[in-house]
Amino acid sequence: MAAVQETIDQVKSIDVTEYKYGFVTELEVDKPAKGLTEDTVRYISARKNEPAWMLEWRLDAFRRWKTMTEPTWSRVNYPPIDYQNIYYYAAPKMGAQPKSLDEVDPAILETYKKLGIPLREQEILAGVAPENRVAVDAVFDSVSVVTTFKKELAEAGVIFCSISEAIQEHPELVKKYLATVVPVTDNYFATLNSAVFTDGSFVYIPKGVRCPMELSTYFRINEQNTGQFERTLIIAEEGSYVSYLEGCTAPKRDENQLHAAVVELIALDDAEIKYSTVQNWFPGDAEGKGGIYNFVTKRGDCRGKNSKISWTQVETGSAITWKYPSCILRGDGSRGEFYSIAVSNGMQQVDSGTKMIHLGRNTTSKIIAKGIAAGKSDSTYRGMVSAHRKATGARNFTNCDSLLIGDQCGAHTIPYIEAKTATAIFEHEATTSKIGEDQLFYCQQRGLSEEEAVALIVNGFVKEVLQQLPMEFAVEAQKLITISLEGSVG
Amino acid sequence: MLEIRNLTVKIADEDTQILNGLNLTVNDGEVAAIMGPNGSGKSTLSYVIAGKEDYEVLDGEILLNGENVLEMEADARAAAGIFLAFQYPLEIPGVATMTFLKAAMNAQRRARGEDELLTPDFIKRVNAAADGLGINREMLRRPLNVGFSGGEKKRMEILQMALLAPSMCILDETDSGLDIDALRIVADGVNALRDKSRGFLVITHYQRLLEHIVPDTVHVMARGRIVRTGGKELALELEKSGYASYGEAA
Ligand SMILES: Nc1ncnc2c1ncn2[C@@H]1O[C@H](COP(=O)(O)OP(=O)(O)OP(=O)(O)O)[C@@H](O)[C@H]1O
Ligand SMILES: [Mg+2]
Numbered sequence: 001m002a003a004v005q006e007t008i009d010q011v012k013s014i015d016v017t018e019y020k021y022g023f024v025t026e027l028e029v030d031k032p033a034k035g036l037t038e039d040t041v042r043y044i045s046a047r048k049n050e051p052a053w054m055l056e057w058r059l060d061a062f063r064r065w066k067t068m069t070e071p072t073w074s075r076v077n078y079p080p081i082d083y084q085n086i087y088y089y090a091a092p093k094m095g096a097q098p099k100s101l102d103e104v105d106p107a108i109l110e111t112y113k114k115l116g117i118p119l120r121e122q123e124i125l126a127g128v129a130p131e132n133r134v135a136v137d138a139v140f141d142s143v144s145v146v147t148t149f150k151k152e153l154a155e156a157g158v159i160f161c162s163i164s165e166a167i168q169e170h171p172e173l174v175k176k177y178l179a180t181v182v183p184v185t186d187n188y189f190a191t192l193n194s195a196v197f198t199d200g201s202f203v204y205i206p207k208g209v210r211c212p213m214e215l216s217t218y219f220r221i222n223e224q225n226t227g228q229f230e231r232t233l234i235i236a237e238e239g240s241y242v243s244y245l246e247g248c249t250a251p252k253r254d255e256n257q258l259h260a261a262v263v264e265l266i267a268l269d270d271a272e273i274k275y276s277t278v279q280n281w282f283p284g285d286a287e288g289k290g291g292i293y294n295f296v297t298k299r300g301d302c303r304g305k306n307s308k309i310s311w312t313q314v315e316t317g318s319a320i321t322w323k324y325p326s327c328i329l330r331g332d333g334s335r336g337e338f339y340s341i342a343v344s345n346g347m348q349q350v351d352s353g354t355k356m357i358h359l360g361r362n363t364t365s366k367i368i369a370k371g372i373a374a375g376k377s378d379s380t381y382r383g384m385v386s387a388h389r390k391a392t393g394a395r396n397f398t399n400c401d402s403l404l405i406g407d408q409c410g411a412h413t414i415p416y417i418e419a420k421t422a423t424a425i426f427e428h429e430a431t432t433s434k435i436g437e438d439q440l441f442y443c444q445q446r447g448l449s450e451e452e453a454v455a456l457i458v459n460g461f462v463k464e465v466l467q468q469l470p471m472e473f474a475v476e477a478q479k480l481i482t483i484s485l486e487g488s489v490g
Numbered sequence: 491m492l493e494i495r496n497l498t499v500k501i502a503d504e505d506t507q508i509l510n511g512l513n514l515t516v517n518d519g520e521v522a523a524i525m526g527p528n529g530s531g532k533s534t535l536s537y538v539i540a541g542k543e544d545y546e547v548l549d550g551e552i553l554l555n556g557e558n559v560l561e562m563e564a565d566a567r568a569a570a571g572i573f574l575a576f577q578y579p580l581e582i583p584g585v586a587t588m589t590f591l592k593a594a595m596n597a598q599r600r601a602r603g604e605d606e607l608l609t610p611d612f613i614k615r616v617n618a619a620a621d622g623l624g625i626n627r628e629m630l631r632r633p634l635n636v637g638f639s640g641g642e643k644k645r646m647e648i649l650q651m652a653l654l655a656p657s658m659c660i661l662d663e664t665d666s667g668l669d670i671d672a673l674r675i676v677a678d679g680v681n682a683l684r685d686k687s688r689g690f691l692v693i694t695h696y697q698r699l700l701e702h703i704v705p706d707t708v709h710v711m712a713r714g715r716i717v718r719t720g721g722k723e724l725a726l727e728l729e730k731s732g733y734a735s736y737g738e739a740a
Contacts, residue, residue, distance in 0.1 A: 441542050448593060457583065460585040
């Protein structure tokens with residue numbers, strides 16, 4: 001109850017009624033011509049000084065991509081994307097990889113500051129207890145501009161750097177694990193990403209190490225007409241633990257921008273990876289103009305026995321979201337979790353969900369999906385739970401709730417269940433509730449303002465998922481949800 | 491004190507006029523009953539007093555202790571002391587009754603510039619009020635009104651009224667859906683709140699409720715206005731003769 005009040009106070013103190021991350025940073029940038037050919041792929045690879053094997057890998061993906069067609073099975077609608085009308089690489093002019101913050105363009109540092117992400121370690125350190133520190137990898141358009149707290153992490157044996165740097169510095173790890181969870185030809189967008197991925201984060205936690213702080217990556221798309229193709233790879237060795245968080249924003253622009261990421265997680269025996277996302281890409285304006293197309297492939301492989309991977313996501317942005325963070329439960333006794341809040345307002349379209357693929361014995365999974373739809377938005381939960389013939393004793397619990405605000409939005413639940421072993425136990429619960437003007441009047445009659453009433457109902461609805469996020473991010477996410485729903489009633 | 495003068499109301503976006511120059515006064519300490527045929531505008535009157543937005547006030551005024559409430563938002567009216575026990579209480583999904591009660595009480599206290607309640611104090615008050623109304627404490631953990639029976643919802647309205655301690659209580663058919671024992675419990679709850687500084691407007695179709703909550707005045711409403719006013723014996727008369735004779739009166 002105190003938390004609710006706190007939220008209400010926080011929400012009141014926020015004076016924005018619309019997307020507040022919509023500003024543009026003016027910078028000189030390096031970019032090739034628009035469009036996608038083999039030369040574009042070569043250009044990206046060259047810009048990143050990649051070894052020959054990486055270039056070959058990209059070219060192979062590109063050739064395969066050209067033979068594929070865009071998927072059409074989701075419930076989202078958008079005009080055909082002209083892949084030749086996109087910039088595939090844009091980097092602030094500052095030399096390929098700044099060695100320290102002093103080499104980073106002050107305009108970029110200022111941008112992150114405005115976004116509430118201080119990158120200067122002394123600023124982060126001020127007033128933050130060591131256990132609450134967060135190391136940040138900041139990705140600006142196509143390049144990682146800085147990664148903080150590298151030294152402290154290195155002392156613990158943890159590698160946290162951009163994927164470009166990992167290709168240079170740790171090629172044996174990249175070669176060993178890249179595309180072992182999301183194969184190059186997994187799907188159209190994943191193949192495209194494999195050909196043109198620009199940057200993203202790389203995390204390696206050695207055996208038995210509990211990562212000493214939260215790791216996070218902050219993605220910012222700044223340039224016009226530019227796609228962002230991030231690639232993230234996280235490896236947790238035997239008995240290790242890591243909690244990782246990603247955040248995303250983009251300026252307000254009239255045209256749609258493509259974000260096609262691939263994220264791969266690998267957990268070995270007894271390892272645990274907690275991956276959280278607070279996604280706040282520009283959703284487009286009230287008429288549905290502009291906004292990010294968020295077409296993302298995220299998959300975790302519980303490769304070792306008793307390993308655990310959990311996805312937590314709060315999705316408030318993007319014009320279109322097409323995203324199914326999944327877990328492959330390969331190791332015996334492994335566990336997958338998916339906690340999700342998807343908020344849609346205005347003309348946003350969301351088709352999201354998860355897949356839990358039970359391959360090992362006694363594997364368990366849990367899915368808690370909360371969809372909030374307001375305005376004229378449309379939200380679909382699509383979830384697949386399957387058990388292989390050998391996955392004896394597999395168990396899944398799914399709870400999928402939708403909250404509709406107003407009567408012009410829609411919510412749909414599409415569960416797919418497939419058990420090839422008689423010993424699997426899959427449970428599925430789903431509810432749909434609605435907040436209309438009558439309910440809001442009832443709350444107001446008891447003394448709550450309309451905003452307080454919406455916040456109260458929404459907070460009650462999402463509580464279970466927010467609890468999964470690290471404390472500071474939970475507060476941030478709660479604010480975001482409330483802002484996203486502002487003006488959704490009355 | 492609630493004073494309503496020449497209240498003329500239509501449905502917003504439509505031409506249908508529902509209240510036609512209604513006059514009504516409820517003094518502090520008074521229990522006024524309103525009876526009247528279905529569709530005569532009783533619920534509409536209660537909504538307009540409480541500030542629901544679906545209506546447009548064409549003429550007239552509503553004063554609470556001399557202050558015009560028509561300019562106020564619904565939540566401000568609530569903080570000023572107007573409480574409406576709904577004919578059909580709404581379900582609030584995902585919000586535990588306890589959470590809702592505390593948020594409502596504190597919102598009103600803030601609006602009046604008072605300190606918020608401390609949790610132990612709040613819990614003590616809620617438990618005492620719930621016990622008095624025969625509401626199981628377990629129910630307070632459930633989302634407000636979700637899956638509550640008709641009678642449970644009505645009791646919950648009275649619980650909220652007791653906790654919010656308004657100065658003007660409007661009860662819209664609180665007796666419908668109550669069994670005989672519940673009717674007595676609810677009536678006792680209302681009677682316990684009777685106070686010389688508090689007015690009640692009790693909308694009902696049945697004399698039965700008025701045997702438990704004995705009114706000071708009884709008004710007959712027909713076609714959007716008050717057509718007759720009398721003492722408690724008027725309710726008995728209506729019970730016998732119905733509303734036939736008021737058909738032309740409106
Ligand atoms: N929002 C609305 N839209 C259309 N008609 C309405 C609306 N609200 C009220 N009415 C109409 O206004 C008239 C008065 O309704 P109201 O609910 O106030 O009657 P009532 O006296 O409370 O009736 P009952 O005794 O059945 O509860 C009815 O004819 C009703 O259909
Ligand atoms: Mg009525």
